[in-house]
Amino acid sequence: MRQQVRIILFLVAATLFGAVFVAAMAGLPTFGDYRGPYGDLVMQTVLKLRQAQQGVAAVTFDYRGFDTVCEESILFAAVAGAMLLMRPQESEQLSDASDQASDRSLPAPVSAVIGCGVVMFPFTLLLGIYVVLHGHLTPGGGFQGGVLLASAFYFVYLSGEYADLLEYVAGHLVTLFKVAGAAAFALMAAIPTLKGHPYMLNVMPLGKAGELLSAGFLPLYNCSVGIEVAAGFLLLLSSFLRQVLAIRKRRPS
């Protein structure tokens, strides 16, 4: 009986929702039909006002730059929180990352895999640097380029071992990069306030559109965000790997 009531309730609700949904879908503009004024306005003004070729970069770092400062600090806080959660606890100890399974032997390293890693590492690094530096000229920017930079180090782990990756994240250098990137972004954004301008106003010389040093603050913002995102993703991966491979419960002695 209750089952039947449930089914009837579901059918009634599904019919109502379906009818409204279909009616709403029928009223949508067709695929690729853009009607809003904002995108057109940005595309008309971005070259004249900011000497930037990339509308998206100009919107994220200039037109609504304050949102991006918040987004970037959310990423910073998320990575910091994940690292805090995955630190070695008092009841745990760090051991070397040896294979725990006793019923099988380690497969020998394959030269083809190592070769792929050796080829991919420098080229991914180069592509990441390119995407960060040309964020205001071509599609890309600090967030996308930073992720690419970090993925270069993923190749080190994928084609080698945990110990190979550990060499890059040992010490505090990566953490410093991450903090410096986040701090540089927020501090650079505050420079205009020293002269009495609003926060994040693009007061740098704008240069000529299409050149590497143009669009004022945009390349600098992209660089600082790129460094922060790359270091953040690298730290995230290494702390996940350390948690799984190296951190063990302290044995009662």
Place this chain on the structure above:
Amino acid sequence: MNLLQILSFLMVALAGTGVVATRDPLLQSMAASFFGLQLSILFTVLQAPDVTLSEIVVGAVAIPLMVVLTVAKTSAKGAQ
């Protein structure tokens, strides 16, 4: 909408349904990786190359890797 766009939209929908339908976290991470790949193909078809690059890294590699590592940590009996 051309044929390529329709095809990649369909593949994203199929892969997404596949991720939801997979219940085992380990298998689900593989399905999520496939979903990330389909999504990056869709972004390429819709002419967003930068989003594609970050989607490949984040969606197809980083998130599945973190899920696999978490499964390894939480299910390993000898390591606890």
